[in-house]
Amino acid sequence: MIEINQIINEPVLSNCFVVFDKAVGNFCIVVDPGSNNNSTLLNYLNSNDLVPQFIILTHEHFDHCWGVNELRERYKDVKLLCSKICSTAIQDMKKNYSVFFEQPGFAIDAADIELSDASHSMKWNDHILEFTPAKGHSSSGIFLKIDKFIFTGDELIKDFKTVTKLKTGSKEKLKESIRYLKSMKGEGIKVCPGHGNCFLLDNYEFELLM
Numbered sequence: 001m002i003e004i005n006q007i008i009n010e011p012v013l014s015n016c017f018v019v020f021d022k023a024v025g026n027f028c029i030v031v032d033p034g035s036n037n038n039s040t041l042l043n044y045l046n047s048n049d050l051v052p053q054f055i056i057l058t059h060e061h062f063d064h065c066w067g068v069n070e071l072r073e074r075y076k077d078v079k080l081l082c083s084k085i086c087s088t089a090i091q092d093m094k095k096n097y098s099v100f101f102e103q104p105g106f107a108i109d110a111a112d113i114e115l116s117d118a119s120h121s122m123k124w125n126d127h128i129l130e131f132t133p134a135k136g137h138s139s140s141g142i143f144l145k146i147d148k149f150i151f152t153g154d155e156l157i158k159d160f161k162t163v164t165k166l167k168t169g170s171k172e173k174l175k176e177s178i179r180y181l182k183s184m185k186g187e188g189i190k191v192c193p194g195h196g197n198c199f200l201l202d203n204y205e206f207e208l209l210m
Contacts, residue, residue: 002127002147004192007041009034012063012101014195016041017151020050024125027053031144031151032194033067036103041067042074051075054124057082057111058134058153058194059141060089062098068108079112083133085168086140087111115142136164136174143180148187150201154194156181158204178206 001023007016012034018041020028028050033041045052052075057065060082068090072078082090089095090108099105120131127146134141134155144151155162155177164171181201189201 002149004149005044006192006198007035007044009063009066010040011036014063015193016067017192018044018050019146019149020048021125021127026051027125029054029056029124030071031056031192032058032064032153033071034063034065035067038067038070052078054078055080056144056151057086057090058144058151058155059083059138060086060096061138061154062096062101062106064153064194065090065096065108066098066106069106072109080108081113082111082115083140083142084114084116086138086142087114089140132180134177134180135170136162136177137169138166139168139170139173143177145189149190149192150181150184151192152181152194156191157193157195158191158197158199160196182206 002021005018009016014034016033017031018028026049030052055068055078087110093099093105093107115131117133122129130145132143134143137154141153141155162174164174185202190198191201192198
């Protein structure tokens with residue numbers, strides 16, 4: 001059975017999630033490690049005997065990927081997975097916006113697995129990971145769905161209008177994301193967003209996003 005632990009990234013208060021199934025093994029997935037110091041995340045992994053097999057980024061912005069370099073250094077076999085556009089953007093401190101956050105900025109080497117703009121699925125620990133483009137907040141964005149959970153990055157945050165005014169955002173693409181999310185209403189899906197608390201999709205009012 002899938003378990004998910006939410007860790008608050010710092011200094012920007014975004015969300016990192018650790019996904020695992022101890023009934024299958026000790027490998028885990030880390031979604032959006034955005035802290036400049038991974039100590040909280042590493043303490044959690046160590047205390048629960050978890051080893052990251054994949055790092056998955058919902059999009060390229062620095063507050064969702066700041067911890068990637070340290071994790072790659074510590075866990076030599078971990079694979080970074082994101083969209084092809086995200087893989088390109090994280091290599092540029094201007095495109096990942098890190099240079100604009102009161103610090104020198106950073107770059108991340110290209111992802112080990114780059115997803116195209118099409119939807120994809122892959123098997124992991126007896127579960128299916130489903131990837132779908134999410135291009136309203138950023139052209140690099142993806143949704144990750146696993147069992148009854150969906151990781152939405154900054155495409156869907158509870159009670160907040162989705163930011164589309166950044167360089168690669170798109171209100172029209174956000175409409176496509178809303179259609180996709182609405183198609184899952186009634187299925188008991190839990191949303192794990194890029195910021196704030198997790199929530200159930202079923203009763204969500206999507207008008208707030210626009």
